[in-house]
Amino acid sequence: MSWEVAIERAKSSIVPRTYDVLKRYPYLQEIRKQVREAKEEVVKNLDHYIEETRKAVERIGGRFYLAGSAQEATEIAAKIVGSGKVVVMSKNNVAEETKLRERLEAAGNEVWETDLGAFLVQIAGEEPSHILAPAVHLTKERVAQVLRERLGMAVPPDAVEIAARVREFLRDKFIKADVGITGANAVAADTGAVVLVENEGNIRMTSVLPPVHIVYDGVDKIVPTLVVAQLVADLQSAYAGLYPPTYMNISAGPSSTADIEMTRVSPAQGPREYHMVLVDNGRRAAARDPVLWEALLCIRCGRCHLHCPVYWALGKEFGKPPYTGPMGVMWTAVTRGIEEAGPHALKCVHAGNCREVCPMGIDIPKVIHEVRVRYLKITK
Amino acid sequence: MEPSTSWIFSLRDLVLSSLKDRGLPIPVDREICSRWQQGLPSGPKETVLYTSCMYQMTPMIQKAVENLEKFGATRGGAASRVAAVAARYFGGLVLRPDKEHLERAYSILRSIYNMLRKSNVEVGLLPDEPYSGALLYELGFVEDFASYAAEVYKYFEERGVRRVITVDPHTQYVLERIYPQYVPGFDLDVRSYLEYIDVSRVKVKISGFAIHDSCLYARFLGKYDLVRRILAGGNPVEDPYVTGRETSGCCGGPAESINPQLATKIALGRAKKLAGLSRTVVSACPICLANLSRTGIVEVRDLAEVVEL
Ligand code: SF4
Numbered sequence: 017m018s019w020e021v022a023i024e025r026a027k028s029s030i031v032p033r034t035y036d037v038l039k040r041y042p043y044l045q046e047i048r049k050q051v052r053e054a055k056e057e058v059v060k061n062l063d064h065y066i067e068e069t070r071k072a073v074e075r076i077g078g079r080f081y082l083a084g085s086a087q088e089a090t091e092i093a094a095k096i097v098g099s100g101k102v103v104v105m106s107k108n109n110v111a112e113e114t115k116l117r118e119r120l121e122a123a124g125n126e127v128w129e130t131d132l133g134a135f136l137v138q139i140a141g142e143e144p145s146h147i148l149a150p151a152v153h154l155t156k157e158r159v160a161q162v163l164r165e166r167l168g169m170a171v172p173p174d175a176v177e178i179a180a181r182v183r184e185f186l187r188d189k190f191i192k193a194d195v196g197i198t199g200a201n202a203v204a205a206d207t208g209a210v211v212l213v214e215n216e217g218n219i220r221m222t223s224v225l226p227p228v229h230i231v232y233d234g235v236d237k238i239v240p241t242l243v244v245a246q247l248v249a250d251l252q253s254a255y256a257g258l259y260p261p262t263y264m265n266i267s268a269g270p271s272s273t274a275d276i277e278m279t280r281v282s283p284a285q286g287p288r289e290y291h292m293v294l295v296d297n298g299r300r301a302a303a304r305d306p307v308l309w310e311a312l313l314c315i316r317c318g319r320c321h322l323h324c325p326v327y328w329a330l331g332k333e334f335g336k337p338p339y340t341g342p343m344g345v346m347w348t349a350v351t352r353g354i355e356e357a358g359p360h361a362l363k364c365v366h367a368g369n370c371r372e373v374c375p376m377g378i379d380i381p382k383v384i385h386e387v388r389v390r391y392l393k394i395t396k
Numbered sequence: 397m398e399p400s401t402s403w404i405f406s407l408r409d410l411v412l413s414s415l416k417d418r419g420l421p422i423p424v425d426r427e428i429c430s431r432w433q434q435g436l437p438s439g440p441k442e443t444v445l446y447t448s449c450m451y452q453m454t455p456m457i458q459k460a461v462e463n464l465e466k467f468g469a470t471r472g473g474a475a476s477r478v479a480a481v482a483a484r485y486f487g488g489l490v491l492r493p494d495k496e497h498l499e500r501a502y503s504i505l506r507s508i509y510n511m512l513r514k515s516n517v518e519v520g521l522l523p524d525e526p527y528s529g530a531l532l533y534e535l536g537f538v539e540d541f542a543s544y545a546a547e548v549y550k551y552f553e554e555r556g557v558r559r560v561i562t563v564d565p566h567t568q569y570v571l572e573r574i575y576p577q578y579v580p581g582f583d584l585d586v587r588s589y590l591e592y593i594d595v596s597r598v599k600v601k602i603s604g605f606a607i608h609d610s611c612l613y614a615r616f617l618g619k620y621d622l623v624r625r626i627l628a629g630g631n632p633v634e635d636p637y638v639t640g641r642e643t644s645g646c647c648g649g650p651a652e653s654i655n656p657q658l659a660t661k662i663a664l665g666r667a668k669k670l671a672g673l674s675r676t677v678v679s680a681c682p683i684c685l686a687n688l689s690r691t692g693i694v695e696v697r698d699l700a701e702v703v704e705l
Contacts, residue, residue, distance in 0.1 A: 020665075031637060325645035329661045330397060362399040363658060366534065367646040368615035388536040395401045 019153055019331045026152050027322055034257035034319065044254050047247050048375050054244045055313045055376070058205070062303045065205045065238045066294065072208030076269035077282060078290035080208075082235070086114035086351075089232070089295040093197070096230055096291055099124035101194040104186075104226065106212070106219040107131035108199035109147060109316065110233045110295055112338040113351055116197070128189045130218040132182055139166045143337035148256050148318035150338070153331055186218070196222035196287070198267075200233040201252050201315070202245035203294070209242050209268035210292070213249035213261045223267050229287040231267070235294045236312040242266070248315055255317035255375040302350040307386040311346035313376040318343075320370035320380060326363050335360050342370035342380045349387045358391025399655045407653060408537050415544055419526035420449055422460060424491050428452050430523045432502035436509065439520035443559040444552075445509060445589070448528040448567040451501035454682040456491050458690070461653055501682070507700040508563050508589050514705040515594040519561055526551055530570040534650060542578040545570075549579045559585040561592065563700075565612035565619075565681050572617065588613075590622055590680065590699075597705045600630035602697070606673035607632045607639055608666070608688060610681035611646050623680060626703060633673040645669070649683035659687065667693035678702055 038044060058065045066082060073080040083089035093116055097103060103125050111117060117138070120127045129138045133151035137144050140162045144150030151159070160173040163181065171181045198219055200210035210231050212219045223229050239245050246264070253261035271286030282288060302308040321327045321341030326334050335344025336356060345364065349357035361384045370380040411421045418426050429449035512519055526548050532541040552560065562568040571586040590613075607627060613619035620641045624632070637643045648662030670677050671693050679685055680699040689696045 028637075031643065035636075323642060325648070325662050325666070326651075326658070328645065328665060329658060333397065359398055359401075362401075362404070362536075363397070363651065363655060365611070365646045365648065365650040365662065367611040369611075369642055369645070372615055372642040385536065389538050392401070392404065392536045396405070 022153050022155050023328055023331065025155070026149065027328075030257040031322055034255065037254050037257055037259045041254065041259065044251065044259075044375075047251055048377075051239075051244060051247050051251055051315070052313060052376050054239050054241075055315075058238050058240060059236075059303045059309055059312045062235060062238075062300055065240065066235055068205040069203055069208060069238055069292075069294070072204070072206060073269075073290075073292050074208075076208045076290070077272075078208060078269050078292055081291070081293045083293055083295045083297070086295070086297050089114045089293055089297070090116050090119035092293050093230060093232060094119055094123050096228070096293075097123070097125060097195050101125045102189060102192045103127045103195045103197060104130050104189055104193040104222045105134075105197045106199065106214070106222045107134040107150065108197065108232060109144075109338040110199060111197065112144060113234075114295060114297065116232065126189075128186065128193075130186050130190070130216075130222055131214075132179060132216060132218075135182060135186070136162065139163065143332060145332040145337065145340060146318055146321055147316050147338060147340070147343065190221045190225050193222075193226040195228045195230060196224075196226040197230045197232050198223050200231050200237045202239050202248035203231070203233065203237045203292070204240075204242040204245040205238050206241045207268055208292070209245065209266050210237075211242070211245040211249045212265040212267070213253050213263070214265070215258055215262040217263060220263055220265055223265060224271075224286045227283070227287050228289040229267060229270075229291070231290075231292040233294060235296055235299050236314075238294070251375050252315045252317050255315075255319045255373075257319075298351045298353070307383055308346070308350060310378050310383055311343070311350050313378055314343050314347070314374075315376060316343070317375060319373050319375070323369035323373045325367050325369070326365055330363065334363055342384065343378075345387060346378075346380060346383045349383075354387060354390045354394060357387050358395065361385070361388035361391060364388070397655060397658045397661075404535065404654050408532070408535065408540065411531060411535075412540060412544075415527065415529070415532075419524075420453065421527050421531050422453060422457055422491060424453060424456055424493065426524070428493050428498060429525065430521075431498075432505045433521045433523060436521060438523075440518055441520050441556045443517070443519055443561065444522055444525075444555075444557050445512065445519040445563070446522070446525055446528075446560045446567065447505055447563050448525065448530070450564045450567060451504055451682040452493075452498060453527075454686050455497040455501075456493060458652060458686050459494065460491055461656055504698045504700045505563065507704070511593055511700070511703070511705050512561070512589060514597070515592050517561070517592045520557075522555070528567045528570050530566045531653070533570055533574055534566075535654065538578070541574075545575055545579050549575065549582055549584070552584060557584065559587065561587055561589050563589055564683075565610040565617065566683065569612040569616055588617070588619065590619060590626065593626055593703075594705060595625050598626055598629060599704050600627055601702050601704060602676065602678075603630045604674055605630060605632055605676040605678045605697070605702070606670045606694075607634075608647065608670055608677045608679040608684055608696070609639070609641070609644050610679065610684055611650075613680060614641050614644065623699070626699065627678060630678075630702065632678070635673055638669050638673055647679075647681075647684040647687040649681075649687040652683075652687065660690075663687045663691050664693070667691040670694050
């Protein structure tokens with residue numbers, strides 16, 4: 017079945033839900049302002065906050081790595097993981113951006129996406145179509161077909177049944193996993209903690225069951241404090257229409273206990289190692305750019321996609337996966353440059369819905385227009 | 397649906413040369429822009445009604461692109477060669493206006509003029525008004541736009557114009573929001589005709605229609621509520637997810653000249669949604685009017701056709 021059917025179903029479900037959430041919890045409007053201010057502060061002083069984060073992560077017994085490029089980032093992660101391991105990952109756009117899974121597989125590891133949507137995209141061998149719901153292009157009928165063809169799972173085209181079967185399949189992987197890799201909704205510079213928000217419970221397991229936890233995300237996720245980091249997670253889930261989120265996770269270092277003589281020792285039940293790999297890959301340059309800097313405020317709620325007439329028409333052809341839709345054109349420019357983002361900027365019709373619905377109030381049409389202008393200049 | 401850059405550059409050259417020759421982005425007879433003024437007094441100089449020739453030209457731009465599409469000009473591939481052929485075709489002819497379209501444009505403009513008069517707004521008319529340059533800006537050629545815009549501003553200044561009343565959202569947006577960024581010293585007062593309509597005296601001639609908002613009016617220029625106040629008497633059918641300020645969609649028009657397939661796809665999607673509310677759709681933009689009409693799914697009326705004072 018077609019993209020048109022899939023996106024219509026998604027829109028009719030999530031758009032009204034998001035409006036209900038925003039109406040029911042008016043305090044979100046205040047949080048929006050606070051988060052925008054905090055993120056602006058970080059973008060303006062990004063190097064300072066990266067350094068603060070490094071110190072904080074080391075303070076809590078973790079290891080911190082700043083990766084300049086996509087390749088550097090995957091090399092760092094590959095070194096931590098080694099080979100012959102079972103790796104579980106929670107949905108992670110930066111992993112997709114840098115092709116982390118492919119790199120770890122090439123090193124001889126068994127790597128599993130554990131977010132249902134990301135898992136389905138992995139099994140289907142396709143690209144994610146939405147920042148938050150990577151399998152939004154797959155109808156339930158198509159999902160059932162993919163599971164049957166690729167994993168021999170006989171499952172009816174029913175969301176509940178599909179979720180149940182995939183849960184069974186992934187349980188085993190969680191138990192066996194040597195390494196868990198998560199992203200971060202926000203990274204707190206003051207504490208070295210990460211906040212992760214979810215509904216499935218897979219992030220919780222990814223970050224707690226395996227003995228090694230790697231946080232792998234972009235430097236744009238840094239916010240000044242843990243308090244703000246939690247607010248980011250609140251907002252992200254609310255503007256994705258999924259508030260309250262079922263789970264909110266904080267990870268700050270390896271697991272530990274102080275139950276014996278009140279002396280803190282590590283590990284306890286959770287991981288013994290906590291690594292944080294933060295990726296630059298164009299972000300620090302964007303932070304200094306007079307127009308592109310605004311893209312770094314994005315909290316990846318995915319709302320702009322659902323209000324964009326070009327995304328409705330083109331799906332993942334608008335932007336470069338994982339960065340599709342209005343935010344995707346900006347993020348393609350940040351992470352892959354004007355040359356790759358330009359052709360997508362040319363598809364923008366400047367409808368302006370994205371700007372209206374963005375919790376960060378990012379002037380997305382302006383950024384995209386600038387990408388278009390620069391692209392035409394270099395193409396000339 | 398990848399736009400072809402070589403086509404975009406050919407289009408730029410065509411637009412620039414046409415602007416240079418006749419102050420219009422496409423090769424049309426200048427006279428089509430001002431014929432609607434026949435018999436009307438030239439009026440005061442300080443406040444003018446500025447059409448930017450948008451209602452008159454838009455259907456012709458679309459016709460031209462449709463014809464170029466037949467050459468595959470916008471699709472890339474052997475694009476530079478094709479675009480060169482297209483350019484000759486496009487630039488070498490003076491496009492012939494479609495009489496029916498023009499008559500309709502004139503009656504819309506006359507209606508706007510009359511509504512202003514009845515709202516006690518006296519406006520001057522400019523028989524040789526130049527095009528605003530909006531297309532150059534929208535395409536992304538900001539430097540070309542900036543130098544052209546400076547000329548347009550000079551044109552107004554030389555004629556002692558202080559206030560410009562526009563008839564369409566693209567002209568309003570570019571003059572109100574973009575000119576001040578690119579034209580040093582720009583200080584014209586730019587208003588849409590919608591702002592001058594005496595809402596208390598408006599009669600809406602039809603009812604039960606759906607409103608299709610211009611993206612620029614609704615989301616960039618703060619006119620979403622104003623359009624509704626003007627059309628309230630016609631009891632428009634509203635749906636929060638089809639005609640809401642944040643949820644409604646584009647007509648596809650802005651993609652027309654560089655990505656006609658995408659424009660058509662967006663227009664069809666939009667028209668289907670609107671048709672779920674009403675077969676009759678009212679819009680206040682010549683581009684929306686042309687693009688949604690072409691889908692054949694809805695009948696589109698311009699706001700100025702359905703409202704009178
Ligand atoms: S640009 Fe705004 S609306 Fe789009 S994903 Fe980012 S925060 Fe959400």
